[in-house]
Amino acid sequence: MNETRTTCPYCGVGCGVIARVSEQGVTVQGDPDHPANFGRLCVKGAALGETTGLTGRLLHPQVNGETVSWQQALNTAGERLRSIIAQYGPASVAFYASGQLLTEDYYAANKLMKGFIGAANIDTNSRLCMSSAVTGYKRAFGADVVPCSYEDIERSDLVILVGSNAAWTHPVLYQRLVQARKENPSMKVVVIDPRRTATCDIADMHLALTPGSDGGLFVGLLHAIATSGEYDVDFDDAQAAFARASRWPVERVAQFCGLEPAEIRRFYDGFLTAPRAITLYTMGINQSASGSDKCNAIINVHLASGKYGREGCGPFSLTGQPNAMGGREVGGLATQLAAHMNFEPQDLSRVARFWGTERLAQTPGLMAVDLFDAIARGEVKAVWIMGTNPAVSLPDTHAVCQALSACPLVIVSEVVADTDTSRLAHIRFPALAWGEKNGTVTNSERRISRQRAFLTAPGEARADWWIVAQMAKQLGFGEAFAWQDAWDVFREHAALSGFENDGDRAFDIGALADLNRAAWDEMAPVRWPVSRHHGALDLARGWHRNKRLRLVPVEPEGMRTRCDALYPLILNSGRLRDQWHTMTRTGTVVRLMQHISEPIVEVSPSDAARFHLVDGAFGRISSSRGVMVARVVIQAGLREGTAFTPMHWNNRFARQGRVNALVAPVCDPQSGQPESKQTAVRITPWQPRWQGELFIREEITFPPFVHWWRKAAEGVARFTLASDRDDRDWLLAMCREQHWQLQTAQTPQGLNILAWQAGQLMLGFWSDAIKPETDDAAVIAAFRHPPENAPERHGLLSGKPGGGMPDQGRIICSCFSVGECAIQQAIAQGCDSVQALGKTLRCGTNCGSCVPELKALLAQTASAGSLGFS
Numbered sequence: 061m062n063e064t065r066t067t068c069p070y071c072g073v074g075c076g077v078i079a080r081v082s083e084q085g086v087t088v089q090g091d092p093d094h095p096a097n098f099g100r101l102c103v104k105g106a107a108l109g110e111t112t113g114l115t116g117r118l119l120h121p122q123v124n125g126e127t128v129s130w131q132q133a134l135n136t137a138g139e140r141l142r143s144i145i146a147q148y149g150p151a152s153v154a155f156y157a158s159g160q161l162l163t164e165d166y167y168a169a170n171k172l173m174k175g176f177i178g179a180a181n182i183d184t185n186s187r188l189c190m191s192s193a194v195t196g197y198k199r200a201f202g203a204d205v206v207p208c209s210y211e212d213i214e215r216s217d218l219v220i221l222v223g224s225n226a227a228w229t230h231p232v233l234y235q236r237l238v239q240a241r242k243e244n245p246s247m248k249v250v251v252i253d254p255r256r257t258a259t260c261d262i263a264d265m266h267l268a269l270t271p272g273s274d275g276g277l278f279v280g281l282l283h284a285i286a287t288s289g290e291y292d293v294d295f296d297d298a299q300a301a302f303a304r305a306s307r308w309p310v311e312r313v314a315q316f317c318g319l320e321p322a323e324i325r326r327f328y329d330g331f332l333t334a335p336r337a338i339t340l341y342t343m344g345i346n347q348s349a350s351g352s353d354k355c356n357a358i359i360n361v362h363l364a365s366g367k368y369g370r371e372g373c374g375p376f377s378l379t380g381q382p383n384a385m386g387g388r389e390v391g392g393l394a395t396q397l398a399a400h401m402n403f404e405p406q407d408l409s410r411v412a413r414f415w416g417t418e419r420l421a422q423t424p425g426l427m428a429v430d431l432f433d434a435i436a437r438g439e440v441k442a443v444w445i446m447g448t449n450p451a452v453s454l455p456d457t458h459a460v461c462q463a464l465s466a467c468p469l470v471i472v473s474e475v476v477a478d479t480d481t482s483r484l485a486h487i488r489f490p491a492l493a494w495g496e497k498n499g500t501v502t503n504s505e506r507r508i509s510r511q512r513a514f515l516t517a518p519g520e521a522r523a524d525w526w527i528v529a530q531m532a533k534q535l536g537f538g539e540a541f542a543w544q545d546a547w548d549v550f551r552e553h554a555a556l557s558g559f560e561n562d563g564d565r566a567f568d569i570g571a572l573a574d575l576n577r578a579a580w581d582e583m584a585p586v587r588w589p590v591s592r593h594h595g596a597l598d599l600a601r602g603w604h605r606n607k608r609l610r611l612v613p614v615e616p617e618g619m620r621t622r623c624d625a626l627y628p629l630i631l632n633s634g635r636l637r638d639q640w641h642t643m644t645r646t647g648t649v650v651r652l653m654q655h656i657s658e659p660i661v662e663v664s665p666s667d668a669a670r671f672h673l674v675d676g677a678f679g680r681i682s683s684s685r686g687v688m689v690a691r692v693v694i695q696a697g698l699r700e701g702t703a704f705t706p707m708h709w710n711n712r713f714a715r716q717g718r719v720n721a722l723v724a725p726v727c728d729p730q731s732g733q734p735e736s737k738q739t740a741v742r743i744t745p746w747q748p749r750w751q752g753e754l755f756i757r758e759e760i761t762f763p764p765f766v767h768w769w770r771k772a773a774e775g776v777a778r779f780t781l782a783s784d785r786d787d788r789d790w791l792l793a794m795c796r797e798q799h800w801q802l803q804t805a806q807t808p809q810g811l812n813i814l815a816w817q818a819g820q821l822m823l824g825f826w827s828d829a830i831k832p833e834t835d836d837a838a839v840i841a842a843f844r845h846p847p848e849n850a851p852e853r854h855g856l857l858s859g860k861p862g863g864g865m866p867d868q869g870r871i872i873c874s875c876f877s878v879g880e881c882a883i884q885q886a887i888a889q890g891c892d893s894v895q896a897l898g899k900t901l902r903c904g905t906n907c908g909s910c911v912p913e914l915k916a917l918l919a920q921t922a923s924a925g926s927l928g929f930s
């Protein structure tokens with residue numbers, strides 16, 4: 061058995077994992093020595109081994125859908141890029157990259173675009189994620205410096221989570237907080253989120269404010285700090301910031317945020333009196349048309365109250381993606397140059413000299429949403445997309461898909477063959493996946509860790525940096541990209557950070573530039589700066605050019621979207637516990653799909669009544685941009701007038717499941733970040749004529765009148781189907797075309813179908829009343845070992861498959877596959893605590909992510925159901 065220490069490729073917590081490869085496959089375990097997680101993993105991390113298979117992988121280069129050699133693919137791409145640049149200039153091409161690339165990949169892409177193609181049209185999905193946070197830090201500190209560490213969270217007296225569902229999105233960090241709070245009973249936790257989430261489980265206070273109103277809450281807090289008399293004014297623009305805040309007394313804040321004045325006062329008092337306070341903020345803050353101002357409103361209160369630059373204190377923007385921070389370091393955003401340098405004369409000259417180029421881009425490039433607009437207008441004629449799926453994740457996906465369909469050259473570097481975006485590509489480059497590639501990532505607390513390969517490269521897949529370097533060669537810049545290894549790229553990146561840096565640039569890892577290969581391979585996780593010249597990050601001094609920090613005057617703004625009679629609800633979107641983004645990797649893992657296996661839309665009980673929505677039935681959500689279909693979940697923890705839906709589903713996993721089909725591309729003018737969290741919609745009930753569960757040996761395509769949702773199942777394709785047309789003949793006709801023998805039965809719910817060939821079950825379809833009621837395990841067993849006699853076959857066809865075997869319900873604990881039904885049964889039999897459930901069923905005893913849901917089930921049974929988490 062072979063053991064490799066590496067880093068989890070999902071969230072920005074950046075947990076260390078130990079991967080083991082054996083004949084049975086890949087298994088992973090938390091690395092006890094990694095300072096981000098000390099051995100813990102969440103369920104996504106723990107299931108990493110199950111994602112390393114090659115099913116669905118893109119393994120060979122393709123041009124116009126045909127497999128070609130690398131040389132052919134590179135020649136074609138190079139020729140077409142060269143001719144577009146020659147005819148229309150460097151600004152007619154663009155790269156759209158990702159916080160999931162390794163630092164080395166990202167560095168290479170940035171260098172090629174800004175340094176040699178000579179335009180700055182490289183932007184990344186981080187624009188949709190933390191560009192507001194970057195703007196906030198730069199305006200306050202003069203540099204993109206995240207001033208806190210995970211230990212600061214554990215050592216604080218007041219932990220405020222704003223717009224963050226860390227229990228599901230930064231699970232291991234959340235578990236560290238749970239532990240710290242246990243050990244320090246005087247620690248208080250405040251959660252600010254319009255929705256009651258699993259994160260509220262440990263909250264002393266939950267402020268369920270009006271969506272988009274956080275700016276008011278924090279500007280009001282600045283005013284409270286001023287009136288308390290104990291505050292610091294030694295910042296640029298302090299007077300203006302305080303003057304603006306003085307117009308926000310508690311009563312006005314209460315009205316703006318839809319909260320009670322008393323609870324606001326309690327929150328403000330808590331902040332003022334806490335010796336140490338730390339604010340963690342993520343997408344509920346950043347994804348807003350005034351996200352940058354919200355970030356500065358948060359930073360302002362920490363600076364003005366002196367709660368920064370010391371242990372347990374500070375404004376801490378958590379990064380979402382595994383290498384969002386690395387992208388910021390290399391300059392992956394169109395608005396930064398490289399290594400934390402800007403489009404300013406000195407920086408431009410320095411970078412041009414370091415790279416040895418005369419073609420360096422002199423001005424910022426297009427930000428993501430503008431970039432796709434420019435593609436739609438025909439100004440950008442070639443785009444190379446690496447490690448992101450914009451046809452799903454950008455707002456207004458219909459417009460994005462139209463833009464890509466009309467774009468003369470779309471190149472995609474991917475690990476997966478079929479994505480919503482790659483379907484629109486002319487050229488596809490197969491990239492190495494996690495476990496196959498080498499490089500570095502930087503987590504939320506600025507900690508650089510190694511990702512190490514432990515699998516051999518499959519097919520013809522290559523490292524992303526290598527593909528970029530080959531394209532550079534095609535374009536005539538080979539000399540500046542002559543790296544042999546990711547290690548070479550890393551050293552160059554480290555050297556640039558330290559180049560002519562006498563301490564003026566906070567991002568400095570120059571001391572790592574001389575690591576030899578063995579030292580780089582063994583590099584232990586390290587927080588930057590790692591400089592030859594200056595020591596630890598001195599935040600009290602700040603990184604403003606004139607060495608002073610700044611309070612940015614903020615005028616609170618509400619959300620930009622407006623409800624009206626046609627679109628009366630605000631749709632919020634975000635993450636589920638067990639899925640990762642557009643599901644290309646997590647959507648195929650059965651145990652991760654079982655927690656929530658379909659697009660859902662959560663609505664409050666009063667809105668459900670108002671709009672005639674039934675729990676478990678379907679809802680059709682529409683906005684001025686598009687439509688989505690989802691299963692309705694009535695949730696007591698939602699504010700009236702709001703709804704919530706996951707961001708994950710897409711055209712590979714559902715028909716009309718993309719939330720961004722609804723979202724308008726309204727952006728923060730400072731950061732370019734779209735308002736993905738608030739969209740005015742209406743939801744109407746959808747009662748299909750029929751619905752049911754389909755299991756089939758091979759993939760099929762469905763006729764346009766059939767609605768489908770893909771589920772994960774071992775060894776078969778599995779779908780939930782529904783339709784408005786009372787017509788299942790297409791399914792029967794398809795079976796007949798294959799010469800399968802048919803067995804059908806009419807049940808009270810509708811028609812059930814089994815199709816056989818040579819004694820093998822080829823297809824099974826069971827009609828549903830409302831919710832799926834099939835027992836997947838029993839059906840899958842029948843595909844493997846067909847029932848031998850007629851009565852058994854008949855039982856399979858007509859009854860609930862499995863002959864009344866207990867249905868598991870929704871999987872609550874993914875680590876041990878424990879379903880809702882078993883948990884409820886155990887509660888009924890006397891388990892009255894999370895510990896008791898853990899003893900009986902093992903649920904909640906591994907990663908702990910499901911503990912809030914276990915508590916909710918316990919509370920539900922105790923009070924016949926008012927709590928409940930999404």
Ligand SMILES: Nc1nc2c(c(=O)[nH]1)N[C@H]1C(S)=C(S)[C@@H](COP(=O)(O)OP(=O)(O)OC[C@H]3O[C@@H](n4cnc5c(=O)[nH]c(N)nc54)[C@H](O)[C@@H]3O)O[C@H]1N2
Pocket residue numbers: 071072189222223224225226228229230252253254255257270271272273274342343344345379380381632633634635636637638639640641737
């Ligand atoms: N399981 C899982 N974990 C992930 C990811 C994943 O795909 N799956 N993705 C990673 C990435 S890239 C990111 S960026 C992070 C995101 O991590 P989070 O930001 O924690 O996740 P989200 O679910 O997008 O949104 C967080 C919360 O913002 C709330 N919110 C919405 N509107 C408002 C508002 O106006 N004010 C406030 N205060 N809150 C609001 C939502 O109700 C939601 O609970 O997660 C990372 N971790």
Ligand SMILES: Nc1nc2c(c(=O)[nH]1)N[C@H]1C(S)=C(S)[C@@H](COP(=O)(O)OP(=O)(O)OC[C@H]3O[C@@H](n4cnc5c(=O)[nH]c(N)nc54)[C@H](O)[C@@H]3O)O[C@H]1N2
Pocket residue numbers: 158160161185186188189190343347380381446447448449450452453454473474475476479491492493494524633634635640641642643644645707719720723736737
């Ligand atoms: N409505 C709404 N929209 C949102 C959000 C929201 O909360 N609400 N959140 C936004 C946020 S914060 C984010 S970060 C984005 C995320 O959105 P995306 O970045 O579009 O989502 P992913 O599914 O992570 O896309 C990564 C792609 O890269 C591929 N890939 C994986 N590893 C590699 C590799 O090593 N090399 C290459 N070349 N490819 C690889 C994967 O197969 C996948 O197709 O979505 C944003 N969109």
Ligand code: SF4
Pocket residue numbers: 068069070071072073074075097100101102103104105106230231232233
């Ligand atoms: S918390 Fe994040 S980094 Fe850690 S195992 Fe889970 S997904 Fe991976």
Ligand SMILES: [Mo]
Pocket residue numbers: 188189190380381
């Ligand atoms: Mo993100």
